[in-house]
Structure formats: structure tokens, C-alpha cells
Amino acid sequence: MAVNPYYPIPTRIVKIIPETSNVTTFMLDGMPITFEAGQFAELTVPGVGEAPFTPSSSPYEEKLEFTIMKVGRVTEALFNLKEGDLVGIRGPFGKPYPLKKFKDKEVFIIGGGVGFAPLRSLFLTLLHNLKEYKKIYIRYGARTPKDIVYKTLIPEWQKINGVDILLTVDVGDAFWKGRVGVVTVILDVIPVDVNSASVVVCGPPLMMKFVTQRLIEVGFLHENIYLSMEKNMSCGIGKCNHCRVGRFYVCKDGPVLTWQDVQDIEEPFL
Amino acid sequence: MTKGYFLDIILTMNFYLLPPEKVFDFFTILSEDGVVFYSIVENNSAHLIKFDKDREFKPNFIKIRTAENIKHFLFPSREVLSKFPRDIQIKRARQYLFGMKNCDLRGIDVYDRVFLKWEPIDPFYKERRDNTIIISADCPEPEDCCFCNLVGLNPYGEGICDINFTPTSSGLLFEVFTQRGERIIKKAGNLFRSPGKDDEKERDINRKAAIKQLETNNQKPFDINLPEVIEKADKNVIRNARDECVECFACLHGCPTCYCFLLGDYKKGDNEMVRVRTWDTCYYAAYARVGGGANPRSKLDERFWHRFQCKFNYFYQYEKFYACSGCGRCYRGCSALIDIRKILWQ
Numbered sequence: 001m002a003v004n005p006y007y008p009i010p011t012r013i014v015k016i017i018p019e020t021s022n023v024t025t026f027m028l029d030g031m032p033i034t035f036e037a038g039q040f041a042e043l044t045v046p047g048v049g050e051a052p053f054t055p056s057s058s059p060y061e062e063k064l065e066f067t068i069m070k071v072g073r074v075t076e077a078l079f080n081l082k083e084g085d086l087v088g089i090r091g092p093f094g095k096p097y098p099l100k101k102f103k104d105k106e107v108f109i110i111g112g113g114v115g116f117a118p119l120r121s122l123f124l125t126l127l128h129n130l131k132e133y134k135k136i137y138i139r140y141g142a143r144t145p146k147d148i149v150y151k152t153l154i155p156e157w158q159k160i161n162g163v164d165i166l167l168t169v170d171v172g173d174a175f176w177k178g179r180v181g182v183v184t185v186i187l188d189v190i191p192v193d194v195n196s197a198s199v200v201v202c203g204p205p206l207m208m209k210f211v212t213q214r215l216i217e218v219g220f221l222h223e224n225i226y227l228s229m230e231k232n233m234s235c236g237i238g239k240c241n242h243c244r245v246g247r248f249y250v251c252k253d254g255p256v257l258t259w260q261d262v263q264d265i266e267e268p269f270l
Numbered sequence: 271m272t273k274g275y276f277l278d279i280i281l282t283m284n285f286y287l288l289p290p291e292k293v294f295d296f297f298t299i300l301s302e303d304g305v306v307f308y309s310i311v312e313n314n315s316a317h318l319i320k321f322d323k324d325r326e327f328k329p330n331f332i333k334i335r336t337a338e339n340i341k342h343f344l345f346p347s348r349e350v351l352s353k354f355p356r357d358i359q360i361k362r363a364r365q366y367l368f369g370m371k372n373c374d375l376r377g378i379d380v381y382d383r384v385f386l387k388w389e390p391i392d393p394f395y396k397e398r399r400d401n402t403i404i405i406s407a408d409c410p411e412p413e414d415c416c417f418c419n420l421v422g423l424n425p426y427g428e429g430i431c432d433i434n435f436t437p438t439s440s441g442l443l444f445e446v447f448t449q450r451g452e453r454i455i456k457k458a459g460n461l462f463r464s465p466g467k468d469d470e471k472e473r474d475i476n477r478k479a480a481i482k483q484l485e486t487n488n489q490k491p492f493d494i495n496l497p498e499v500i501e502k503a504d505k506n507v508i509r510n511a512r513d514e515c516v517e518c519f520a521c522l523h524g525c526p527t528c529y530c531f532l533l534g535d536y537k538k539g540d541n542e543m544v545r546v547r548t549w550d551t552c553y554y555a556a557y558a559r560v561g562g563g564a565n566p567r568s569k570l571d572e573r574f575w576h577r578f579q580c581k582f583n584y585f586y587q588y589e590k591f592y593a594c595s596g597c598g599r600c601y602r603g604c605s606a607l608i609d610i611r612k613i614l615w616q
Contacts, residue, residue, distance in 0.1 A: 002393040006351040006533065006545055046354055047537035051561055072561030088354055205564050232560050234533055237390055240550070241530040242558060244576075245566070247584040270566045 005237050008044040008088025009033065016083055017065075019149040023114050024079060025056060025067045033091050035059055037099070037125040038118070038256050041066075041091030042236050048077040050088070052233040054255065056117040058124035067117035067149060093236035094255045097122055097200065097226065103132050106192040110211055111140045112183050112203025116149055118228060119202050123157070130162055137192060138165040141183030141207070145169050145176045164191070183207055187214050194219040200256075202228035205269040212259060212269075225259035229268070278449040279429070286455055287465040289441040293329070297321050297368070299458045304364030304403070307343070309336060318343075318367065331407040331437050334416060335371040335597050339524050343367055344398045345381055345549075351394060351533070352545040360394065362401045371409040373418045375430040376595035377526030378404070382430070383589050384529050394547075403454060406431040410476050412484045415598025417611055419484040420492050422591060426477055436473040443469050492614050496592075497583040503575070511613045512574035514606035521600035521608070522551035527581065527593045530557075552576050582614070 015027035033041055036059055043066065044050040051074040057065035070079045081087065107126060111119045119138075126136055138157070142148040148167065158165045166186045168179040179186055183203070192199075199220050201211050208227060215225050231243035231250040238252035246265045248257060262268040288296055300306045306321035311330040315337040321327070343365065352358060378399075385395035406427035412418075418425060427434030432451030435442045443465055446452050455462060493499045522528050532550040535543050550557065553573050559565040567573045585593035594610075601609050 002391055002396065004352060004357055004393055005390050006547075007357045008352070008354055008545075010355040044354065044535065044543075047535060047543045049535045050533070069562075071563070075561060086355065204562070230560055230562065230564065231566070232558050235531070237392075238388055239384055239392060239529070239531070240533065241552065241580070242532075242550075244552075244558070244580070244584070247587050267566065270564055270568075 005090070006235070008042070008050065008090045010086060011089055013081055013083055013085050013087060019067060019151075020147050022070045023067060023147075023149055024070075025065050026078070027057075028064045028066075028087070028089065031062060031064055032089050033064070035092035036096030037122045038097035039092035039094050040118075040233070040236075040251075040255055041089050041093065042233075043074075043078070044088030044090070045074055045077040045081065046086060046088065049074045050090070051075065052093075052236065052251070052255075054118035054121065054228075056120045058121060058128065060125065060128045067114060067120070069114040090236060093233070093251050095253065097125075097256060099125070101224075102126070102198050104134060106134045106137065106197040108137045108190075108192050108197050108199040109139070110183065110187070110199065110201045110203070111138070112207035112211075113142055113147065114149060115203030115207070115228065116140055117202075119200065120150060120153075122200060127160070127163075130160075133162075135192075136163045138163070139168075139183060139186045140165070141168045141170070141186070141203075143170045145173050182210070184210055184214050187211065187218075190218050195221065196224075198224045198226065200226045200228075205230065208269040216259065222260040222263060223258050226256050227259060227262065227269075228256050229254050229262070231255075279447060280449055280452060284446045284452065284455075285465050285470070286444040286446070286462040287438075287441050287469055288435075288444060288462055292461040293442065294323075294327055296458050296461050297327070298323050299461075300366050300368075300454070304366055304401075306366040306368060309333070309369035309407075316369075318369070321368075329369065331369045331435075331442070332411055334409055334411065334413050335373050335599075337599075337602075339526050339599065340367070340370060340374045341377055341381070341526050341528075344378065344402060345385075345395060345529065345531075347549045349394060349547045350544050351547050353538075354535075354543040354545070355541075360397055362397045364401045364403070366403045366405060368405045369407045370404060370427075370431070371597075372406060372423050372425060372427050373409075373416070373595035373597035374526050375404070375406055375427055376418070376421070376423055376591075377597075379430050379591075380527040380585070380589075380593050381529060388588075403433075403450065404431040405433045405435065405451075407434070408436040408473070408477065408480070410437070410480050412480055412487065413598070414487055415601045416484060416596060417488045417598060418596035419481065420488050420611065420614075421594050421596045423596060424477070425480040425484060436476065438469050438472045438476070440466075440469055443473055488611065490615055496614065497586045500578050500583045503578075507613075507616055508575045509571050511608075511616075512570055514608055515570065515574060516605050517553060517570065518605050519551045519553045520603035520605070521610075522553055522577065523549060524599040524603040526595050526597060526599070552580065578610075578613070 011032040017025040040054040056067040233243040233251040238249040243250035307318040316333040385392035409425040581593040
């Protein structure tokens, strides 16, 4: 029999890093799969099921991490696992970010909530060859200061020359000194050349909708707006049909599509 | 001629005639190296049953396609795809499907594209497909539910099958499409004789009559820009179309071209898990729902119309034919007798 694309490779969780009250980073043992930034994998919790996640680690590192929010049946079971427990992984699936198109241009990264996880993988990939890109901007919004992921890493990234990071929270607290408001408040000033910059967005559906509206309003080219589509990607190989958006199989043609691809689809982010 | 998946298609069509008194012997030879399923009629419907040389043998190759969805034979409704942590190995036995109609071959054409042509290959489908010999039959008496002519098909096999045959007054007239089909005929060579000109003439007359019947049943063709029409359809038409739907999903479970499936994992003992594939349909409310709860097609309107988009627009964009066979099982199976022809004509 040919290679079985439905078989998950057994691996173990070697490290669990809590990020927020309901978001955790899981490091797997070694590199059971290799991937490029933007591609995703299906993680199996044995006997429970599998769900799609994009790695949050860099493809250049010899470790594989996923930053995951507890939202459904599979993630709930995943959060009950301990370091050393057995899981399965299939992938990589989908297309990576077209890094060649980002070359010598400004890259504008916009994340919302745990949607920042796949963007971290992209960001670390860009950092690996930082001089190939004109400048990297990150705009990240979380619900509260406690919901910000990678809290210890962000201050380090802010020190890097050629990287510009702004954060906002929907609701601040006594210690929060930054911007308050949904992520679009830090998009009031767009410091990049909208005619050439690539913009990459990942976050919850409503955030995606309003951010995309804003990006179109300020004149980003539709083919330069890269959107992570959150769909029910099950088989990962463009057969089961669950992740269909228009004629696209998000698992195969995505998971990142451009606004040009999806603009004619009614409510593409739902 | 539809080329289909197999590469061992033969270029010159070879014809053979199997006299009526030799049909049973041919089945007996076939059953020596595989399970043979053939069509019979019961309660005015065709069904495929397993050939057993010690049981009554009353095949019927005249009636339209079987009542059941034949995709079971290549893409079963429930199938184990993997075990964990140790995977499974599969080996399928040979099977013969005898008497299928061209509408069901359209279904196989769709599956061949999805599971074999679109990478990566689905090894489970491939294993079954490689071990399934398809001997299709002409469909001389199309019924009111049939509309294969509207989706670009003729009422007889023109490819996808290994062999197609026409029942004539002097026996079954076989037309061979693949080398493995040729090998099967050779194996039972002494049962066949060369057909005469009259056999081919009778076949052509029968075929013309069947086409005429289809054209009488379905006088109006679908719009030549159907994919575009579906894409831009009026929202009211979409809403009205599903008014009668009671969400039983018989139309989709009975459809020989639907290929949606669901993967489910189940514990087996303390340390093992099995991954099972079951048929799914896009009419289920939770079909496209994601873990976080968002659902792009939470309303029946959207799901109902998605089916039309999938079959007559999206699939067409990939393969330039409709993922519909015109078999009419969706109409016959529908509690509300929703006729997709009427919706598409609108």
C-alpha cells in the first residue's frame, strides 16, 4: 500500500509552556514533520480526535511547537495531557507564505488573540533572513494584558533593529500602559507603503473582518493581503470537503488565502 | 470516450458476443478469482447481489441503475483508515461489478479524480479500484427520474468501465475498453463468438431509442453557462428551493458522486486507537463548524445551495464536468420529491 496520508506519526509532548489562562504552547519531541511557515498539521489526541494547528515555532529550529487555545473537544483533551504523553501528528499540509514575494518589501503582520501563534512562526522565519526584508511591523491585539501570548518574548523582539511592534488590549488593567481598544485602533496610522507592502492577518473571525475592511480602505493591494482562514480542515489533503470556501480547499489551497481570492465570497471569515 | 483513470486503455474497440446460454458459465469463470456482483430486479427496483453458482440466477440488465448507491463498493460508508500507534496494512480481494449503468460510472469518474488524480493518492480507494473490474451495461429504458443526458452522458458505458455490454436478441454484445477487460474475455474465450453486423445494428437502434426517451423526459437542456448561473443565483431562488426540504439528507447519502467524509477516532483497548472514515454530507448543520464555534453555513439556505455550488460550479471548475450523474436517486429518495432539474432549470 502507498503511504497512508491518514496515519498520524506517533510523538510525545516534551514541554508544556502555559501562555495565558486558556492558551498553552506544546513542544513535541524532535521534528516528527518538517514544515515551512504558514503550513499546518493535524494533531491527534489518541482516541479523542484530531484538529488542525499551525506551528508557532520557526521551521529553522530543531523543535516543533504549537500554541493552542482550549476551545473544543480535542483541545480540551490536549490540555489534560502531561509532558511525556503520546500524541500523533500528520502533515505538513497547505501552502506556506510566499516569502519570495515579501522580499525587499515591508511586511505588516497583524494578529489577534491566539491568532498570533502562526504569525510567530512567520515572524521567526523572517527574522532568520531579516536583511532580505525592508522592515517588519507587528500589530497585535489581545483581550486583556493577561491574554497576551509570548509575554516574555515580545520585549526582546521590540529591541531588534528593523522590527516595529505595537500592542493593544481591548480592556486594560492597573498595570497596562499601552494602547487600549480593538486591534484596529493601532491601525489608525499605517506606516508602510500600501502599494507594495505585504500584510498578513490572523485572528478571530470578527477581527479578520474589520481589519480587512480597514486594509482595503487604506489601499493595500488585494493580492498583498494574506488572510489565515479558520475552517474545518479535517483530512488535510483536499478530499473530505469540510474546509471548502468557494472553490478553494483551505487545507490545500490555503490555509492562507489572499483577499483577491476570497473577496467574492459572502462572509468568508465565518 | 471518457478516458478515466486507467492507463491500460486499448485503442481499438474489440467486440464479442456472449450467447444467452453461456452467461451463467461466464459468471462461474469470473467467480473463480473474485466476488461477482450483478444486477437483479426486486419490487420493481434493481439491486446488485452476490453471484453464487448454487443459487437461483436471474440477472436483469434492462432496468435502470440500482436503487442503492453503488459507491459502497469503492468508497464504503464506514472504513478503518488507520490504527495508532501502529498502522494497518490492507489488501483487498478482487470484485466484479456486473451490470452497472453509465450514470454510476460518472460517480466513479468523480472519485477517480478526487482520490487518484488529485494528489496525494488515497491508498484505500486505490486498493479497491485496482481490484474492481467494472462490466457496465447499456441502459435501454430510462425512467422519469433519469437525466444523464443533461449532464453530458449517454445511456451506455463509454469508458471508466473495463467492459460495457448491450443486451441484444442474440445475447450480450461486449465492447472492451481496457487491457484487463481484454484478459477477462480471453480467459473465457471459448464462451464468446464474433458478433454479426446485425448485433451492432440492433445495439445502435436500442441506444438511439434510449437517447430519444431521455430527450423526451428532459426536453430543456441546462444553461450552457450553468456554473456561472449557479455562482450568481438570485438569493430568493436559493431560499425558495429549499422550502420543502425536511433535512433527511437521503439525496446526498444516495448520491453516487458525493465524496464528503468524516474522520472519527475511537479508542480500542487501553493503548490503541482506530481512525474511521464515514460518509458525511454538507447538509448537516455542524458540517463546516470549527472548534471555536464559527460556522460558515449555519443556515439551511446556505447548505442547500452549497450542494449546487459544489456539484455544478466548484467541481466543474476543476474537472470541466459536473459532479452529478443524472441518476435521479436524489429525486426518488427525497421525502418532498424535490427535483434538482427544476431548480437548475430556474
